[in-house]
Amino acid sequence: MVSHHSSSCQGTVSTLKIGRHFHGGLEGCSPRPRACPQAASRNYPPVRLHSYQGGLQGRAHARPSRVQRRAGKCGDAAGSVEKVAQVPTIKLPPPDADNATLMETAKLIDEALQTVGFFAVTGHGIPREVVSSASGSARAFFDLPASEKATVAMPYQGYPYGYAAVGSEALSKSTGTVTPPDLKETFSVGPPQRPQHLLRSEQAVPESVEAFVYAESQWPEEPPQLRSHLETYYHAMGDLAAYIMKLFALALELPSDHFEDKIDAHISALRVVNYPEVDPSLARPELGQLRAGAHSDYGSLTILLGEDRPGGLEIMSAGTWQKVPAVEDGFIVNLGDLMAVWTNDRWLSTLHRVALPPPDFDGTTRRQSLVFFHQPNWDAMISCIPSCMNEQADTKCTVWIVV
Numbered sequence: 001m002v003s004h005h006s007s008s009c010q011g012t013v014s015t016l017k018i019g020r021h022f023h024g025g026l027e028g029c030s031p032r033p034r035a036c037p038q039a040a041s042r043n044y045p046p047v048r049l050h051s052y053q054g055g056l057q058g059r060a061h062a063r064p065s066r067v068q069r070r071a072g073k074c075g076d077a078a079g080s081v082e083k084v085a086q087v088p089t090i091k092l093p094p095p096d097a098d099n100a101t102l103m104e105t106a107k108l109i110d111e112a113l114q115t116v117g118f119f120a121v122t123g124h125g126i127p128r129e130v131v132s133s134a135s136g137s138a139r140a141f142f143d144l145p146a147s148e149k150a151t152v153a154m155p156y157q158g159y160p161y162g163y164a165a166v167g168s169e170a171l172s173k174s175t176g177t178v179t180p181p182d183l184k185e186t187f188s189v190g191p192p193q194r195p196q197h198l199l200r201s202e203q204a205v206p207e208s209v210e211a212f213v214y215a216e217s218q219w220p221e222e223p224p225q226l227r228s229h230l231e232t233y234y235h236a237m238g239d240l241a242a243y244i245m246k247l248f249a250l251a252l253e254l255p256s257d258h259f260e261d262k263i264d265a266h267i268s269a270l271r272v273v274n275y276p277e278v279d280p281s282l283a284r285p286e287l288g289q290l291r292a293g294a295h296s297d298y299g300s301l302t303i304l305l306g307e308d309r310p311g312g313l314e315i316m317s318a319g320t321w322q323k324v325p326a327v328e329d330g331f332i333v334n335l336g337d338l339m340a341v342w343t344n345d346r347w348l349s350t351l352h353r354v355a356l357p358p359p360d361f362d363g364t365t366r367r368q369s370l371v372f373f374h375q376p377n378w379d380a381m382i383s384c385i386p387s388c389m390n391e392q393a394d395t396k397c398t399v400w401i402v403v
C-alpha cells in the first residue's frame, strides 16, 4: 500500500506498506530489525522502518545487492569450499588519532567495502574479559536443558527477542530460496535501555514501533550473569559500531560526525548463535540444509565474533563461495543492506552463509557466534549520500516510509 503525505522537502513522501517483521519461523526472516520482503506481516502490526530518500525508491525492499545479482544460484555443496576470501584485516587506530591516520584507515575500509563487503578489525580496544564473559555465558545458556531455554522462547511468531530452537529459521528464505531450516539455535536481545530518543522525535511514535522496536528482551534465570555480560557486550559493540560509522563518514567524504545523530539511539540487536555438533553418523543433514543459509544482513553493519571450527562463515565473492577465517583478537565486520542503500550501492552487502562441517571430520564441530546487528535510530532518514550520487540515482526528494 502506498500513500502520500506532505513533507519538509519539495517532493512527496510515499508510505510503502511492507511488513517489518521479526520472527523465528520458517518464513525466513530472522529475529532482528529488517524489512522482510518475503513475508507479509500477518500476525504482527507492520511498523515504520527507516526512510529512504534520494532516488532509492523501491530499493528499501527486494533489492538484490550487486553481489547477489552476480551470485546466481547459491546452493552448491557446502563443506567443499577451499578458497579463502580476501578479507583484509584493518588495525583500528585509537579514536583520537590524528586526522591523517583516521583517513588512511577510512580509505582501507572504503576499498574493502567496494570489493568484498567484509573486513576484519583489530585494535578495537574492547577488553578480552568483555568478550570472554559474553561468550562463556552464552555457551552456558546453550548448555541448559531444552526445557530451561524454552522459558525464554520468543513468545509468538514475530516477537523479536528471546530463544529460538534448532529448526526455527531458514535464512535463505530471505533471498527467495527454499531450504530446510538452519542447523542453529539462537538467543536475541534488543537495546538494554529504552532510548530517550523516542520522546524527542517530532513524529508521534506509532504504537507498533513502541511495541516492536522497543520490545522487551527476555532474560532467563540461568546463567545468572548472562544479562550483565551480554548487556556489557552490547554497549561495547554499540561504541565500536559508532567508531566504525565515523570512519565510514570519512571514507564517504562526509564530516566525521555525519552519522552521529542517526545512530545515537540505535535499535541494534545482539544475537548469540550456537551451531550444535553435526554428526552425520547420527543424523544426516537434509539436502540443501546448512548451519545458516545464504543471506545478506539488513542493517547498517554487522560485527561478528565467530569461532574457527569446521563448518564456518563463507562469503560469495567473485562468483564463488570462499571461507572467512576468524581473526585472533579481532571481529569480522560486514555491511548490511541498509548501508548499501545509503551508499547507493557504492558499498556491497555481500551474500554469506555458515557451511556444514565436512562429513568426514571427526573432531568437535560445535561453533558459537556473537552477532551484533547494528541498526540506526528507528526514525533515521536514509538519504543517498552526496558522494555516492551518480547518473543512476534519481535525485528527486522521495521518502519511503515503511509502516
Ligand SMILES: O=C(O)CCC(=O)C(=O)O
Pocket (backbone or CB within 6 Å): 273, 292, 297, 304, 306, 312, 313, 352, 353, 354, 368, 369, 371
Ligand atoms: O555465525 C556466523 O559466522 C555468521 C552468522 C550470520 O551471518 C548471521 O547470523 O547473520
Ligand SMILES: [Fe+2]
Pocket (backbone or CB within 6 Å): 295, 296, 297, 302, 352
Ligand atoms: Fe549474516
